[in-house]
Amino acid sequence: xxxxxxxxxxxxxxxxxxxxxxxxxISGHDxxxxxxxxxxxxxxxxxxxxNNVPIDDSGMPEDRFSxxxxxxxxxxxxxxxxxxxxxxxxxxxxxxxxxxxxHFGDGTRxxxx
Amino acid sequence: KxxxxxxxxxxxxxxxxNCTLQCNYTVSPFSNLRWYKQDTGRGPVSLTIMTFSxxxxxxxxxxxxxxxxTKQSSLHITxxxxxxSASYIxxxxxxxxxxxLTFGGGTRLMVKP
Numbered sequence: 001x002x003x004x005x006x007x008x009x010x011x012x013x014x015x016x017x018x019x020x021x022x023x024x025x026i027s028g029h030d031x032x033x034x035x036x037x038x039x040x041x042x043x044x045x046x047x048x049x050x051n052n053v054p055i056d057d058s059g060m061p062e063d064r065f066s067x068x069x070x071x072x073x074x075x076x077x078x079x080x081x082x083x084x085x086x087x088x089x090x091x092x093x094x095x096x097x098x099x100x101x102x103h104f105g106d107g108t109r110x111x112x113x
Numbered sequence: 114k115x116x117x118x119x120x121x122x123x124x125x126x127x128x129x130x131n132c133t134l135q136c137n138y139t140v141s142p143f144s145n146l147r148w149y150k151q152d153t154g155r156g157p158v159s160l161t162i163m164t165f166s167x168x169x170x171x172x173x174x175x176x177x178x179x180x181x182x183t184k185q186s187s188l189h190i191t192x193x194x195x196x197x198s199a200s201y202i203x204x205x206x207x208x209x210x211x212x213x214l215t216f217g218g219g220t221r222l223m224v225k226p
Contacts (some may be wrong), residue, residue: 004156011124013153016166031212033212042202042217042218042219043157043202044216044218045213045214048212055212056212056213059124091156091157093156098212099144099145099162099164099206101159101162102159102214103159104156104157104158105156106155106156107156108157
């Protein structure tokens with residue numbers, strides 16, 4: 001299996017622009033997670049899905065952030081409008097079920113100028 | 114508030130030497146504790162997962178211990194190799210489903226020849 005695939009790997013854009021991050025989980029994994037990693041705050045869970053349904057979005061920082069999972073093989077994390085403080089590495093992870101290892105993608109490094 | 118504290122923040126050792134990384138947590142309820150390895154520019158990779166009833170688990174040269182009474186865990190690396198240079202992140206799950214993860218800030222390990 002190719003693992004969790006994220007795109008793009010790097011994104012640089014100006015503040016105010018819309019940003020869309022994409023994730024393809026490992027086939028057969030029922031859970032999908034979005035994380036954000038910064039030097040100051042480390043890794044933080046933003047939202048997770050089970051069978052394409054959002055289960056907990058309490059980590060989403062504010063209304064500018066939204067996430068969707070239209071089918072079992074694709075998810076997006078959207079920021080609109082983007083701000084410089086959104087600059088971070090965003091990871092997607094998937095797992096077959098809870099209490100199992102989560103498999104992470106290699107992340108999207110986002111820079112908002 | 115759920116917290117995971119790791120020490121030291123960074124560590125430099127010579128190739129072939131052993132080392133031990135520490136993790137203290139205040140997470141309730143407790144479901145499981147995980148150790149991840151994160152290479153620079155990559156996503157975290159799971160090393161071990163332990164439930165409260167397990168007090169040790171090994172994965173090759175990596176051995177994790179857990180004391181659920183004192184809420185402490187350690188990761189011992191034996192006969193270090195250059196490829197062990199990475200950040201090691203302690204992660205605690207606070208829900209029975211094992212999906213709500215609280216991450217420590219990580220220990221950055223550098224192994225020198």
